[in-house]
Amino acid sequence: MNIAVLAKLVPDLVEELTIDSAGAKLDLAFARYIINELDDHAIEQGILLKERFGGQVTVVVPEGDGADDVLFTAAAKGADRLLKLTGFSPDIGNTRALAHHCSEIIRELKPDLVLTGVQAHNDLDGSLGSLMAGLLELPYVGYLSGVAIQNGAASVRKEYPGGLIAEFDVTLPAVLGIQAAEQPPRYVAVSKVRQTMKTATIESMPASAGASAPLLTISRMYKPEAAQHATMLAGSPEEVAAQLIGIFKELGVL
Amino acid sequence: MGNDVCVVIEHLRGQVSDISYVMLAAARGLAESSGGKVLAILLGHGAQDLAQDLLADEVLYADHPELADFTPDAYEAALVQLLGEKQPRAILLGHTSIGTDVAGTLSVRLKLPLVSSCRQITPDGKYVSQICGGKIMAEGQLPVPAAVVTMTPGGYKPEQGRGSARPEVTAIQPPPLTPMRTKLAKYIEPAGGDVDISKESLLIAVGRGIQNQDNISLAEELAKTLGGVVTGSRPVIDQGWLPTSRLVGKSGKHVKPKVYLALGISGAPEHVEAITDSETIVAINTDPAAPIFDLAKYGVEIDMFDLLEVLTTKAKEAKAD
Numbered sequence: 001m002n003i004a005v006l007a008k009l010v011p012d013l014v015e016e017l018t019i020d021s022a023g024a025k026l027d028l029a030f031a032r033y034i035i036n037e038l039d040d041h042a043i044e045q046g047i048l049l050k051e052r053f054g055g056q057v058t059v060v061v062p063e064g065d066g067a068d069d070v071l072f073t074a075a076a077k078g079a080d081r082l083l084k085l086t087g088f089s090p091d092i093g094n095t096r097a098l099a100h101h102c103s104e105i106i107r108e109l110k111p112d113l114v115l116t117g118v119q120a121h122n123d124l125d126g127s128l129g130s131l132m133a134g135l136l137e138l139p140y141v142g143y144l145s146g147v148a149i150q151n152g153a154a155s156v157r158k159e160y161p162g163g164l165i166a167e168f169d170v171t172l173p174a175v176l177g178i179q180a181a182e183q184p185p186r187y188v189a190v191s192k193v194r195q196t197m198k199t200a201t202i203e204s205m206p207a208s209a210g211a212s213a214p215l216l217t218i219s220r221m222y223k224p225e226a227a228q229h230a231t232m233l234a235g236s237p238e239e240v241a242a243q244l245i246g247i248f249k250e251l252g253v254l
Numbered sequence: 255m256g257n258d259v260c261v262v263i264e265h266l267r268g269q270v271s272d273i274s275y276v277m278l279a280a281a282r283g284l285a286e287s288s289g290g291k292v293l294a295i296l297l298g299h300g301a302q303d304l305a306q307d308l309l310a311d312e313v314l315y316a317d318h319p320e321l322a323d324f325t326p327d328a329y330e331a332a333l334v335q336l337l338g339e340k341q342p343r344a345i346l347l348g349h350t351s352i353g354t355d356v357a358g359t360l361s362v363r364l365k366l367p368l369v370s371s372c373r374q375i376t377p378d379g380k381y382v383s384q385i386c387g388g389k390i391m392a393e394g395q396l397p398v399p400a401a402v403v404t405m406t407p408g409g410y411k412p413e414q415g416r417g418s419a420r421p422e423v424t425a426i427q428p429p430p431l432t433p434m435r436t437k438l439a440k441y442i443e444p445a446g447g448d449v450d451i452s453k454e455s456l457l458i459a460v461g462r463g464i465q466n467q468d469n470i471s472l473a474e475e476l477a478k479t480l481g482g483v484v485t486g487s488r489p490v491i492d493q494g495w496l497p498t499s500r501l502v503g504k505s506g507k508h509v510k511p512k513v514y515l516a517l518g519i520s521g522a523p524e525h526v527e528a529i530t531d532s533e534t535i536v537a538i539n540t541d542p543a544a545p546i547f548d549l550a551k552y553g554v555e556i557d558m559f560d561l562l563e564v565l566t567t568k569a570k571e572a573k574a575d
Contacts, residue, residue: 013387013520016543026390041492092385092392096368099358119354121387121522126368126404130358139435140359141326143351143505155439159505160266160351163444163498168325171435177354179505180492215367219394224384224545230537230553240554241565244536245572247552251534253456253513254480254572 001055001149004111005046005079006102006128007039008090009064010120019221026092026221033066038117044181045147046115047078053149055112056080060105060205062090062098068202069193075200076188082200088207093124093216099131104208106136111173113154118142118177125216133175141168142177255399257290260342262333263297263308264352266324267441270304273348275415277405278309281346282415283377284396285311288343294421297321297332302423309417314424320431326355327434334363335429344375344396349404351505357404367397371523374409382409387522388545407527447499449483455512456482457532459502460490461525463518463539463558467495472562473517479569485509487525503528517558521546 011017011031020027046057058081059074061067071082083105090098106114114136116129133140145165146157154170159179170176233243248254259281264271274294281292294310296302299322305313314336320328333356337345345360347353349371361368374382375396382393384406396403451457458477464470470484477484486496488503502509504524510531517538519525526549529535537550538558547553554561 011386013389014541017386017389019390026386037489096361122385123370124383124385124392126358126361126370127354130354130356131362131368132358134359134362139327140355141436142355157442158351161271161505162508163501163506164266165442165444166323167439167442169437169439174435180488184493215397216369217394217397218392219380221390221392223389223543224391224548226548228548230535230547230550232547233552233554237556237560237564238568240556240561241568244552244554244565245568247534247536248480248513248569249572251513253482254569 001049001053001113002058002109002111003046003049003055003113003115004058004060004106004109005043006060006114006116007043007070008036008062008098008120008128009033009066009070010036010122013121019223024218024221033064035066035070036117036120038119038178040185041181042115042117042178043074043077043079044183044185045178048182049113049147049149050078058083058109058111060085060102062088064089071202072197072200073188073193076193076196077186082202083205084202086204086206092122093214093218095123095125095128096131096215099128099135101207102128103132103135105205106132113172114138114175115178116175118144118179124218125214127177129175129177136175139170139174140177141170141174143179144176145180146182147176255341256343257285257288258293258340258342259285259290259344259346260293260295260337260340261310261346262295262353263304264348264350265298265301265304266352270308271348271350272412273350273405273407274308275412276407276410277346277348278415279410280375280405281344282309284344284375284379287377287379290343293340293342295333295336297329305423306420307416308421309415310421312422312424314426316426316428318428318431320434321428323438324352325434325436325438327436328431330356330359330363331431332428333360336426337364341400343400345400345402347402347404349406353404357402361402364402366400366402368402368404369396370404372403372405375403384408384523387520388526389543406523408523445497445499447497451483451485451500451502452507452509454483456480457485457502457509457511457513458482458515458517459485459487459519460517461487461519462489464490464495467493469559470495476562476566476569479566479573487519516546516550519546520544521549
């Protein structure tokens with residue numbers, strides 16, 4: 001079972017996002033990047049599948065701040081091959097172009113299974129997995145929280161609202177969009193990642209020619225203009241707690 | 255390309271999903287301004303009755319056993335044929351577990367751009383999308399001559415897309431739909447859990463800000479004192495800190511408690527859509543820009559760990575009085 005996992009870096013939402021002076025894109029000069037959380041789950045799911053069914057896991061990450069860390073961390077967790085897409089930086093509105101580049105890599109790798117996070121918080125022109133499946137003419141199922149391999153096909157658990165799960169059989173090769181791995185992404189110590197850096201190799205994969213330019217035009221970006229805002233309670237923790245107790249009493253829950 | 259706006263109706267186990275009505279409402283303004291019609295695309299098997307309250311100018315209904323339940327392959331095949339023939343101005347799908355499974359492949363196969371996380375479509379054809387966990391709005395003209403759009407809730411009320419008169423329903427012939435590469439094997443019902451959080455009147459909800467599993471006990475203690483139940487947002491459930499039955503959000507339960515106390519929850523759209531029916535939301539967060547403060551009635555910009563024990567103590571005192 002050869003598995004390819006695609007992961008990308010996204011701005012950390014814990015940091016304040018700022019919009020540049022032209023007002024149509026984020027000013028990312030000082031942004032901190034982290035792995036897209038759902039891609040981290042996709043890596044975990046890939047490694048779980050390798051542990052259960054054997055095979056090799058290849059992780060592909062576009063270049064950018066933190067890309068090497070993501071790749072070496074994946075290797076420390078059990079990934080076998082590390083690829084860095086160079087010459088292309090993911091940004092808001094160019095996921096389709098990213099899908100084009102990644103699908104070229106997938107055509108070379110010819111994996112049985114392609115895993116990626118079902119979405120990223122900065123997707124504006126679709127999610128990577130679904131777009132890639134279209135480009136590669138492979139089946140796609142997303143919002144998955146479980147993947148097993150049976151009789152040469154994938155058996156996947158797809159989440160619907162309200163906690164309902166649908167189990168699908170999917171012929172391979174396929175692209176799967178992961179919502180959550182079957183267990184939380186494993187922790188690896190920094191020392192182990194550092195050790196891996198001494199032995200693992202990152203291969204560069206230049207972006208292919210002919211990627212389409214962004215198909216979307218963003219004319220304006222802004223922070224949501226809320227119709228309302230909470231009444232903010234202020235004071236020391238004791239004072240705030242006293243106010244909250246008063247509110248709970250008023251609302252009849254105390 | 256034409257001027258019609260096509261809405262792919264989502265339904266699950268015999269029920270039309272609210273997002274379908276939201277999309278019908280969004281489609282109306284664009285269709286009117288472009289001189290087209292709102293066409294609802296209903297795929298199913300013996301499901302024509304689901305068309306009865308769709309506020310559409312026409313419902314195009316494809317009936318086939320392979321369409322009885324959603325499968326990405328069957329939907330994609332049926333939609334590519336139908337939409338390729340219709341060539342509408344826009345194709346709306348839910349930004350949901352169903353819609354996003356086909357939106358990407360559909361846009362590639364129809365060679366159309368895709369706009370995702372769209373909250374509103376203005377009558378003059380502008381998309382307004384909410385991204386970055388609800389912290390950023392992005393807008394621009396819908397690509398011409400046509401685009402695929404995935405819609406999120408929040409921009410329109412479902413009632414705006416419900417009609418009182420049964421619309422005209424036209425049967426259409428789907429393409430051959432066998433063999434499919436994705437096949438539904440079975441549904442697995444939600445785990446029962448110890449409580450039904452959709453029926454509780456006080457929910458103490460913890461988000462990523464709770465930091466680790468040990469800290470859940472702080473929320474449990476407060477819940478026990480107040481007579482509430484602890485729930486969690488997606489990251490908390492994915493870490494295994496709370497059972498799935500306590501998940502509030504897009505894939506979990508929609509809740510409507512008397513009080514929803516949100517601890518360290520930022521207010522990402524996937525979470526917000528599940529709590530908007532709460533009577534009163536109280537949000538505790540260290541980030542003054544957290545979107546949850548735009549939904550909450552009361553807010554406190556404070557580290558929850560400075561507050562929780564004090565609040566629990568005061569609640570115990572109040573109960574003892």
